[in-house]
Amino acid sequence: MHKLKQLSASSFLRLLFAAFTFAFLCSAFIAPDRAEMFTGLRRIMTESSKVSTNYFDNGGYAGTFLNAGLVCLVLTALYSLPKVKVNATSCLAFLLTAGFCFWGVNILNLWFGFLGVLLYCLVKRENPANQINAMVFTTGICPLFTDLMIRYPHADVVGFRWQGILLAVAIGLFIGFCLPAGLVHSPKMHKGYDLYSAAVPVGLTAFFVRALLYQALGGTLPGGASTDLGVSSWNVANVFCFGVFGLCIVGALVLGCRPKDYWRLLRDPGYSVDFSQKYGNAAFLMNVGIYGLFIVLYYNLVGATFNAVTFGCIFCMLACCCSGSHPGNVWPIMVGYVAASFLGKWFCVGEAYTQAINAQAIVVGLCFANGLSPISGRYGWPFGILAGMLHFTLVASVPLLHGGFCLYNGGFTAAFVCMFFIPVFEHFFRTKEERRLAKAERTANSQ
Helix, strand or coil: HHHHCCHHHHHHHHHHHHHHHHHHHHHHHCCCCHHHHHHHHHHHCCCCCCCCCCHHHHHHHHHHHHHHHHHHHHHHHHHCCCCCCCCHHHHHHHHHHHHHCCCCCCCCCCHHHHHHHHHHHHCCCCCCCHHHHHHHHHHHHHHHHHHHHHCCCCCCCCCHHHHHHHHHHHHHHHHHHHHHHHHHHHHHHHHCCCCCCCCCHHHHHHHHHHHHHHHHCCCCCCCCCCCCCCCCCHHCCCCCCCHHHHHHHHHHHHHCCHHHHHHHHCCCCEEEEEEEHHHHHHHHHHHHHHHHHHHHHHHCCCCCCCCHHHHHHHHHHHHHCCCCHHHHHHHHHHHHHHHHHHHHHHHCCCCCCCCCCCCHHHHHHHHHHHHHHHHHHCCCCHHHHHHHHHHHHHCCCCCCHHHHCCCCCHHHHHHHHHHHHHHHHHHHHHCHHHHHHHHHHHHEEEE
């Protein structure tokens, strides 16, 4: 235990990655349909992964957990390579990809973007160890690689063809080669207020590729995948999450996390921060556990359908647990979503209202809206509620830009909110810190 307490933040994150990998693999081998594990994994790899695909339907529980375990094993191995720096961005990339192992990323479509990043490193004569995060972020467009292999240019699946595989390799080389440059410049577009910063270059690339392949070259753009619940997943999702996140809380207490340590973290605005570096491993692990349970409880409260997509969303939302998100700055985003949903239903002029708070598209949207938590952290909870409402308004429309191939759709939407409204906030309003300093100055002058 003493050795655990002495671990550096990077080593502790690697250990956390290994723990999640172990949990997914164990779940695959104890799932009730474990006899169909490899058959389920094959179905996941050979069927469309377009947003949003319920892997519990395609591959069953065992096949889906096996897929998640294998993908996370690859990522853990990458982050364990010599000279690889592991930080809050790495935690975001790992947990984000872990979440998408349940509805978009699989052990087959994972590799194409990696090749492009390796090509970038070769051309730039850069050590690949410096670009592991970029490799992992290329998984944000994995559904496109599957579609290219099994059905492009058709709307229906025709099976693997060598032309499609070569096209997937070519597109993967292009995306992976361009992404590292985009990751560097992305924060300048949203000024650091979108924690899912990689969503900007990934979303723009998906927009460009979609226009090229399905407009300019005339391919048939297939419709979105169904997210209807084919298997009852409530028990699986809740038992797994309460077990894993509960163990995180116990582990944090064992490591010596005190209430005042976590309270300090909860008061952090979440802007340009690495919680593991700033507050230590114990407080960070406590945030993993409490924030994870906070997310699960919210989805239970609103009556979300616990299919594989919702289950994956929990980990996608948890991904920001080291880089800025915690219950204290995310609850206003959630309130904004709930308020926007009820207001939308009140003002709805159509025949059917499709934006209910527990609708699948809205459940997915919220999991990325938490990327706006620095807004509520720096400006205050009313601005967080407003940011959540703005994100709610846009999130279901943005997939039209990229054809459903960008898994980071909600993070891409958050970037639009930031690019439009952050200049307005900065021009007309002060941050909480600026208001505090102004009040202190007025008090000093009055004396």
